[in-house]
């Protein structure tokens with residue numbers, strides 16, 4: 036894993052953490068399903084899509100714009116990885 | 123101060139509003155229809171494709187200029203402005219963002235030229251604010267999807283050619299493009315409304331409507347999380363500016379009247395309590411504009427904050443719209459309730475903006491959630507605190 040990729044994942048993590056509707060500090064795990072755990076609402080999905088596109092420069096294809104690809108840090112890392120290895 | 127250059131399309135829209143819309147808006151309201159010729163003129167002038175990408179025949183206005191266009195048309199006639207909200211913002215912009223290559227290639231030029239009018243069909247007789255619970259049902263079948271259900275309050279639904287329909291199946295929402303003329307789709311105009319009378323609102327029945335696979339916008343299950351939320355974001359931006367348009371139109375009426383009308387031997391504008399109303403209106407219009415411009419700049423910069431800030435702007439301008447149009451009725455006295463002046467109509471129209479695109483109460487839920495994150499004071503990071511202690 037290169038540094039640029041790690042930095043992108045870290046930015047996504049910080050973005051998610053800054054937008055979580057939680058009172059007590061919860062430690063976000065990489066495989067936590069942020070929608071199912073109620074950390075964010077489904078309204079947040081579109082912001083994640085826009086955010087990932089803007090920080091990574093990739094354009095997520097129509098077939099990948101589905102909730103499971105945005106539901107955890109792991110899923111989003113895998114999504115970015117997929118586009119980077121295709122490029 | 124250097125006057126800012128006005129986009130030529132915005133200048134055209136202002137002229138069109140002054141010459142065509144403003145003189146007729148009262149009639150469109152009382153006759154309960156914005157005439158098709160007016161929509162055709164809007165299309166001819168390129169307004170319906172204002173915000174769509176140039177490669178699909180749109181004019182590619184940036185978000186700020188599109189806001190000004192919305193204000194210009196909205197000041198002329200709110201029911202005419204509504205075609206921009208549903209056709210250009212809710213459907214056009216959403217297809218440009220989330221449609222597949224073929225949907226964009228086929229539909230966007232038609233929408234940009236206004237050859238097809240589009241509407242957005244989410245709300246149902248039993249489901250409004252709780253939008254993720256729509257009951258209109260889809261079922262995957264050989265050759266595509268079968269849609270069944272009823273939509274209500276659909277702006278321009280009575281005359282639209284294309285319907286972006288939200289439906290659900292097993293708790294998942296998906297979005298479909300349905301063309302008028304598809305067997306099983308019928309529309310019924312809604313009458314007897316307090317406002318939006320000219321905007322061809324309709325109830326829509328979907329009875330065993332078969333649409334092809336290619337009608338699906340986004341992937342199955344992405345209908346709420348991505349398609350509806352994207353559409354509502356664009357729609358909210360449009361409605362935020364619509365609030366400014368009503369407030370500004372009302373302020374102009376107030377000013378015109380207060381400068382002319384005399385009571386107790388002086389102009390209304392010289393009475394201090396009238397000055398208070400004028401002051402609130404001036405300040406309100408400027409606050410509303412500033413918020414909308416802030417969101418417009420954020421959209422143009424593709425900044426994430428636009429998504430939350432648009433709620434703030436919509437919340438504020440819809441309420442300001444009600445307050446300022448109400449004061450306009452007050453300032454005009456008995457003339458305020460007369461059809462001979464537009465302020466009563468503006469007042470009726472303003473109330474709608476507090477109901478649609480996320481009601482005031484829904485915005486309060488969203489904005490307070492946003493507020494408790496945005497304005498939370500975090501404890502100082504440990505290293506920083508340690509360094510500060512020395």
Ligand SMILES: Cc1cc2nc3c(=O)[nH]c(=O)nc-3n(C[C@H](O)[C@H](O)[C@H](O)COP(=O)(O)OP(=O)(O)OC[C@H]3O[C@@H](n4cnc5c(N)ncnc54)[C@H](O)[C@@H]3O)c2cc1C
Pocket residue numbers: 208241242243244245248249250251252274275276277278317318323474477478479480481482483484
């Ligand atoms: C002129 C007009 C044009 C429209 N155009 C369209 C269109 O083009 N397409 C479309 O799909 N829809 C359209 N709508 C429908 C509109 O989106 C809905 O009216 C809106 O979502 C509110 O839903 P509702 O009317 O069912 O009210 P409800 O959701 O039943 O709400 C009733 C009241 O309860 C409040 N409320 C609801 N839930 C809560 C809560 N959790 N907490 C506190 N208060 C709450 C609301 O704020 C409101 O005051 C239009 C409506 C109008 C009036």
